[in-house]
Amino acid sequence: MTYEGEVILSLRKDGNLDYGQKSFLMTGADPVPESSCELYELFRDGTFLLYGGGTDHVAKNRQVLEELLLKEITDFTLEERKGCLVFVDGEFWGLYLVGRVNTAETFARRAGGSPEEIQVIENRYPSQIAPEYGELYRLVTEGNTSGHGTYQKILEQMDLESYLDYYCANLYFGNSQFDSFSTTLWRRAGEGETGKWHWEFSDATDTLGRNKVS
Secondary structure: OOOOOOEEEEEOOOOOOOOOOOOEEEEEOOOOOOOOHHHHHHHOOOEEEEEOHHHOHHHHHHHHHHHHHHHHHOOOOOOOEEEEEEEEOOEEEEEEEEEEOOOHHHHHHHHOOOHHHEEEEEEOOOOOOOHHHHHHHHHHHHOOOOOHHHHHHHHHHEOHHHHHHHHHHHHHOOOOOOOOOOEEEEEEOOOHHHHOEEEEOOOOOOOOOOOOOO
């Protein structure tokens, strides 16, 4: 894959900032022609990820394996990643994972709406509860669960199957950052099934024993 246009390169804020090999987000300033099929799939939403992993190549393989398994058994919109060798101006930067970054455009294609109708939330820390789904969060944490009414209100706002897939995947892979560092949710504006929150499996850095806490 070759891209010769202008790009905006920014550091990805993740657990690898202290390491020599960091992760980057690359945003194309110039449109990518659809004839560049594989590259267009990455770039068509404007940005793709170069995941460094702090030179932990086992962690990179782990993420690819997990995404292959999840693709077979869940309905997640996965940020599919592939191994690649990166050269910048002829200089070898190392082994990275290249992958698509899920955006409002990604979920709009799945939900059948426009990007303007899609709300995407990424909570990096549990104290940062996004106001967009504050009502659902309050119902779960503060609601009176002794009656059926509260449960019904919760189910009206969340895709239960999506959450169960999210919960089971994190438990199965032993994700030590589960529900504490990176949670991605999205929904399409609207009522009923259309407006329910969906969960995505978005961060698989510390899984399958990489962090002994898991």
